[in-house]
Amino acid sequence: MAGLLNWFSQIASITRFGLLSIPQRRGAVTATVIGIAGVVVVLVGVLSIAAGFRRAMVNSGSADAAIVLRSGSDSEMVSGLGRHDTRLIADAPGVARTADGPLASAELFVIINLPKRATGTDANVPLRGVEGAAVRVRDRLKMVEGRMFEWGKNEVIVGTGAAREFTGLEVGGTVKVGRESWPVVGVFSVGGGVAESEVWSDAKVLQAAYHRGDSFQSVYARLNSPAAFQPFKDALTSNPQLSVKVLRQSEHYAEQSQVITRLVTTLGFLIGFLMAIGAVFGALNTMYSAVAARTREIGTLRALGFGGGAVVSALMIESVLLALVGGLLGGGLAYAGFNNYHAATMNWQSFSQVTFAFAVTPQLLVQGIIWATIIGLIGGLLPAIRAARQPIAAALREL
Secondary structure (H helix, E strand, O other): OHHHHHHHHHHHHHHHHHHHOHHHHHHHHHHHHHHHHHHHHHHHHHHHHHHHHHHHHHOOOOOOEEEEEEOOOOOHHHOOEEHHHHHHHHOOOOEOEEOOEEOEEEEEEEEEEEEEOOOOOEEEEEEEEEOOOHHHHOOOOEEEEEOOOOOOOOOEEEEHHHHHHEOOOOOOOEEEEOOEEEEEEEEEEOOOOHHHHOEEEEHHHHHHHOOOOOEEOEEEEEEOOHHHHHHHHHHHHOOOOOOEEEEEHHHHHHHHHHHHHHHHHHHHHHHHHHHHHHHHHHHHHHHHHHHHHOHHHHHHHHHOOOOHHHHHHHHHHHHHHHHHHHHHHHHHHHHHHHOOOEEEEEEOOOOEEEEEEOOOOHHHHHHHHHHHHHHHHHHHHHHHHHHHHOOHHHHHOOO
């Protein structure tokens, strides 16, 4: 027990001497801390794009909400349902009902081009035709400015994300639909979900504008409870009059987010790995400098009975502490610079823009700290081993 306490005491003493010597090599130490902070900033910043996009998608569906598409469709763009189909879906068991009828909205999904505020370049924006139940199906929808469009009129409301990112979508602006310009009469939010990237209008009016007859692309339904999903799905998929694909809304949007989140995550780790290599070399340089500057000190301590293991452990602790400072600095900068930063990107499933906010989550910050710690461990290992293996006599000749 006494030997173990003595070993810890040796580590503490060597570590304290090392930390006290940092001002004498502040240039190399600062470069290392900044290099590691840069790795964490970039890694967390890029991954926050994927986290924000995924969160926008996840916030778009609840456990008691379902979407019905044509069988074989992977997005609304390639789906198609007739009026007869939508009526069968609305009448299926499990669909919640009110005095006004079933909470099922047959919806039309088209793409329009609008200029971005930041660049002025055109981008694809979803224009969705909805039915009266749409507001109840998406229970978090609320008007934040203006009013709801009037049914049967050429009017639109826009999501907060679309209003922020694209020109002309403020209340009082207009949207080009076919050959006509429809006024924007309101702005809505849905708790950060993907619908905030969309423009909404009356489905019947939109069908007439695009000569779609009485066809739709999807049906959004509110169910009696999450447990009602399976009976609802079984009733539709076993109905010989229908050929449909039934998903929980959360599952549907999770599928929609896979391409972009996988791409951004892969890119983030690749960039982070390449930068981490440079940061490791910076840490190596710093710790080798520390060993060189402390050759006589280490030799003296070894001559006084300090063990090689204590020297290795102390130098590793010093390296990790410097890396943690860089990691914390990088995490703080990433949070300040990226969290809740609003942007828009392409949803490759629907080929339309999705607005979202970057999300620097606690998990990403922990991940950044772990990367910094690994950099510190790798950067401190070889110098620590070199210091421990240095012959005592050679070190003392430096006196």
